[in-house]
Amino acid sequence: xxxxxxxxxxxxxxxxxxxxxxxxxxxxxxxxxxxxxxxxxxxxxxxxxxxxxxxxxxxxxxxxxxxxxxxxxxxxxxxxxxxxxxxxxxxxxxxxxxxxxxxxxxxxxxxxxxxxxxxxxxxxxxxxxxxxxxxxxxxxxxxxxxxxxxxxxxxxxxxxxxxxxxxxxxxxxxxxxxxxxxxxxxxxxxxxxxxxxxxxxxxxxxxxxxxxxxxxxxxxxxxxxxxxxxxxxxxxxxxxxxxxxxxxxxxxxxxxxxxxxxxxxxxxxxxxxxxxxxxxxxxxxxxxxxxxxxxxxxxxxxxxxxxxxxxxxxxxxxxxxxxxxxxxxxx
Amino acid sequence: xxxxxxxxxxxxxxxxxxxxxxxxxxxxxxxxxxxxxxxxxxxxxxxxxxxxxxxxxxxxxxxxxxxxxxxxxxxxxxxxxxxxxxxxxxxxxxxxxxxxxxxxxxxxxxxxxxxxxxxxxxxxxxxxxxxxxxxxxxxxxxxxxxxxxxxxxxxxxxxxxxxxxxxxxxxxxxxxxxxxxxxxxxxxxxxxxxxxxxxxxxxxxxxxxxxxxxxxxxxxxxxxxxxxxxxxxxxxxxxxxxxxxxxxxxxxxxxxxxxxxxxxxxxxxxxxxxxxxxxxxxxxxxxxxxxxxxxxxxxxxxxxxxxxxxxxxxxxxxxxxxxxxxxxxxxxxxxxxxxxxxxxxxxxxxxxxxxxxx
Numbered sequence: 148x149x150x151x152x153x154x155x156x157x158x159x160x161x162x163x164x165x166x167x168x169x170x171x172x173x174x175x176x177x178x179x180x181x182x183x184x185x186x187x188x189x190x191x192x193x194x195x196x197x198x199x200x201x202x203x204x205x206x207x208x209x210x211x212x213x214x215x216x217x218x219x220x221x222x223x224x225x226x227x228x229x230x231x232x233x234x235x236x237x238x239x240x241x242x243x244x245x246x247x248x249x250x251x252x253x254x255x256x257x258x259x260x261x262x263x264x265x266x267x268x269x270x271x272x273x274x275x276x277x278x279x280x281x282x283x284x285x286x287x288x289x290x291x292x293x294x295x296x297x298x299x300x301x302x303x304x305x306x307x308x309x310x311x312x313x314x315x316x317x318x319x320x321x322x323x324x325x326x327x328x329x330x331x332x333x334x335x336x337x338x339x340x341x342x343x344x345x346x347x348x349x350x351x352x353x354x355x356x357x358x359x360x361x362x363x364x365x366x367x368x369x370x371x372x373x374x375x376x377x378x379x380x381x382x383x384x385x386x387x388x389x390x391x392x393x394x395x396x397x398x399x400x401x402x403x404x405x406x407x408x409x410x411x412x413x414x415x416x417x418x419x420x421x422x423x424x425x426x427x428x429x430x431x432x433x434x435x436x437x438x439x440x441x442x443x444x445x446x447x448x449x450x451x452x453x454x455x456x457x458x459x460x461x462x463x464x465x466x467x468x469x470x471x472x473x474x475x476x477x478x
Numbered sequence: 479x480x481x482x483x484x485x486x487x488x489x490x491x492x493x494x495x496x497x498x499x500x501x502x503x504x505x506x507x508x509x510x511x512x513x514x515x516x517x518x519x520x521x522x523x524x525x526x527x528x529x530x531x532x533x534x535x536x537x538x539x540x541x542x543x544x545x546x547x548x549x550x551x552x553x554x555x556x557x558x559x560x561x562x563x564x565x566x567x568x569x570x571x572x573x574x575x576x577x578x579x580x581x582x583x584x585x586x587x588x589x590x591x592x593x594x595x596x597x598x599x600x601x602x603x604x605x606x607x608x609x610x611x612x613x614x615x616x617x618x619x620x621x622x623x624x625x626x627x628x629x630x631x632x633x634x635x636x637x638x639x640x641x642x643x644x645x646x647x648x649x650x651x652x653x654x655x656x657x658x659x660x661x662x663x664x665x666x667x668x669x670x671x672x673x674x675x676x677x678x679x680x681x682x683x684x685x686x687x688x689x690x691x692x693x694x695x696x697x698x699x700x701x702x703x704x705x706x707x708x709x710x711x712x713x714x715x716x717x718x719x720x721x722x723x724x725x726x727x728x729x730x731x732x733x734x735x736x737x738x739x740x741x742x743x744x745x746x747x748x749x750x751x752x753x754x755x756x757x758x759x760x761x762x763x764x765x766x767x768x769x770x771x772x773x774x775x776x777x778x779x780x781x782x783x784x785x786x787x788x789x790x791x792x793x794x795x796x797x798x799x800x801x802x803x804x805x806x807x808x809x810x811x812x813x814x815x816x817x818x819x820x821x822x823x824x825x826x827x828x829x830x831x832x833x834x835x836x
Contacts, residue, residue, distance in 0.1 A: 202659075203656060208652030211618025211652070215619040215622020218622070219623045219630070238612060250597050254600040288816070290816070312817050
C-alpha cells in the first residue's frame with residue numbers, strides 16, 4: 148500500500164506509542180483535530196488523552212513542559228505546528244533542550260523530539276514557510292534530521308523518538324502528501340547517515356528535506372543534457388555525515404549544495420566548507436550553492452522565485468565547467 | 479474553583495513582627511512546630527554565614543561571581559525545609575543558600591559560580607535541578623516534571639524559585655497557565671526582593687502584589703512576609719500540601735529585600751538609597767526569628783552560641799573546599815554533548831589532545 152509522508156509520520160508515532168509507554172505526543176491542536184496537517188490524526192482517539200493531548204497555545208510552554216516531562220522519565224514528541232511559530236520556544240530549545248545533558252555531566256538527558264513542519268511550497272502566508280535549520284544545526288547538543296521521502300519519514304521519526312539525544316525533526320510540509328510504498332520494518336540506514344538516492348558520475352547534488360525530490364527531478368532532466376548526476380540526501384543535518392558526502396564528491400569531482408533556506412550564513416556554507424576541506428584535490432570546480440534568496444520568505448504568489456527549482460539547479464551545474472575536464476561525461 | 483478561594487490574603491501573612499514579637503496576620507495558617515522553627519533558625523544562621531563567606535571568596539578570586547541572598551534567608555531555608563526527599567527543587571543562581579539547606583555540600587553548590595562546570599551536583603540523585611540562569615525558564619521545567627510525577631502516580635511536588643524580575647518573562651506566564659490547566663503539583667515561589675539588578679519593583683510591575691498574578695490563571699495564590707521565617711514556612715508547607723493533595727498548583731509571593739548588590743560585580747549605590755537598605759536591615763529575618771524563639775523559650779543562648787560556632791566551622795569548610803583547586807580535564811569538554819560522541823567531536827578532541835601534548 149502506498150503511504151503519504153504525513154501517514155508515515157503518523158504510523159511512526161503510533162508504533163512508538165505502542166512500543167514504549169513513556170512516549171507521549173503533545174502540542175497545540177494535535178488531539179481531536181489531529182494537527183493542522185493531520186499528522187497526528189486519530190492518535191488521541193486510539194491511544195487516549197494521556198498519550199496524545201492538546202496543550203495551551205504557547206510554544207515555549209510546550210517545549211519547556213516537555214523538558215520537565217523528559218526529566219521525569221517520559222519521551223515527549225511535541226509539535227510546533229509551523230516553523231516560524233517555534234521561535235518563541237527558541238530559548239528553551241537552545242538554552243535548555245540542547246544543553247541539559249552537558250550541564251549535568253550526563254546525569255540528566257532529554258530524549259525528546261521537536262517536530263517542526265518547515266519550508267515553503269504550499270502557498271502559505273508569512274511566518275508559515277521558514278527554513279530554520281541553520282539556527283538548530285548551529286546549536287551543539289541538538290540532533291537535526293529531515294526526511295526527504297515517506298520511507299525516511301517513518302524511519303527517521305522512529306529513530307528520533309528512540310534517540311537518547313533531543314532531536315529537532317524538520318518535516319518538509321510540501322512533501323506531506325507525496326506518497327510511495329513504505330515498509331514499516333525500520334530496515335533503513337541509521338539516523339545519522341546520508342544516503343546516495345541516485346548514483347551518477349559527473350556531479351553530486353547534495354540536498355535534504357523538500358529539495359530531495361527537486362534534486363532527483365533535476366537529475367532526470369540533466370540526463371537530456373548528457374550529465375550523469377548523483378544525488379545525496381543528507382537526512383541528518385547534525386551530525387553531518389562527512390563520509391558519504393565526501394566519498395560521493397571524490398567520485399564525481401563536482402558538487403552543488405541545494406537548500407531552500409537563505410544562502411547567506413546558511414547551512415549550505417557549512418557543507419561547502421567541509422567538502423572543500425576534504426575533497427580539494429579531487430575537485431574540478433568550486434562547490435556551488437543553489438539556495439533561497441537572502442530575503443524574508445516572500446508572499447505566496449511570489450514564492451516560486453524563492454524556491455530553488457530544476458532550471459536554477461541545471462544552470463548552476465552548467466557553471467561547473469570550470470576546469471579542462473567538462474561536466475558532460477565523455478564530451 | 480471559586481475565585482474567592484484563590485485570592486491571597488489582603489496583606490502578607492505574618493506570624494512575627496519586625497521586633498520579634500508575635501503578630502496576628504496569620505490568616506488562619508497554623509504555626510510550624512517549635513523543632514521545625516529551631517531547625518529553620520539553625521539553617522538560617524548557617525546560610526547567612528555561607529553567604530558572607532562566599533561573598534568574601536569573590537574578593538579573593540576564588541569565585542567568578544556570587545549573587546548574595548543575604549536578607550532572604552527565611553525564604554531560602556523555608557523553600558528547602560518544606561520539601562520532602564522525593565520532591566524537586568528548581569533553583570536560580572541566587573538560591574545557593576536553599577541548596578545548602580537542602581543538604582548539598584558547599585563545593586557542589588558553588589561549582590557553577592566558581593566556574594568549574596555548569597552544575598556541581600547530580601540532579602537525578604539530589605532532586606535539585608541545575609541552578610537556572612535564564613529567568614523563569616525553569617518554571618516550565620518544574621511544571622512538566624510535576625506533571626510527570628503525577629502521571630506516574632508518584633507523591634512528588636516541584637517547587638520553583640524565582641525573583642520579581644522573572645515574573646515579567648513570558649515563560650513565567652506560560653508555566654502558570656500550563657500548571658493550572660494540567661493541575662500540576664507545583665509551587666511557584668516568588669522571592670520579591672524589590673530589585674531586578676537595578677530595576678525597582680515599581681518599574682517591574684504595576685500589580686498591587688505579584689500574588690495576584692495567580693488568580694487570572696485559576697491558581698491559588700498567597701502573599702507572605704518574606705522576612706518572617708515562621709510565616710514563610712507555614713505558607714509554603716500549606717502550599718506544598720495543597721499541591722501534594724492533588725488540588726493543583728500554588729503561587730506564593732514573599733515580600734522581602736535583597737540587602738546586598740545583585741552580585742559582587744554590581745554597584746547598588748547607583749540605584750538605591752542607603753536609608754532604604756538600612757530600613758530593611760532592621761527587618762532582618764535571622765534576628766527576628768531569634769528574638770521570637772528566645773521569647774518563646776524555644777531557643778537558648780547556649781544553642782544560639784552552638785549554631786554560630788557550627789556556622790563558623792562550616793565557613794572554614796567552605797574556605798577549605800574553595801582553596802583546593804580541582805584539576806579540570808580539558809578533554810572532558812567533549813563529554814556529554816551527545817549520548818555518544820559524534821565523529822566531529824572525536825576529531826576535535828584528538829586535536830585538542832595533540833595541542834595539549836605539544
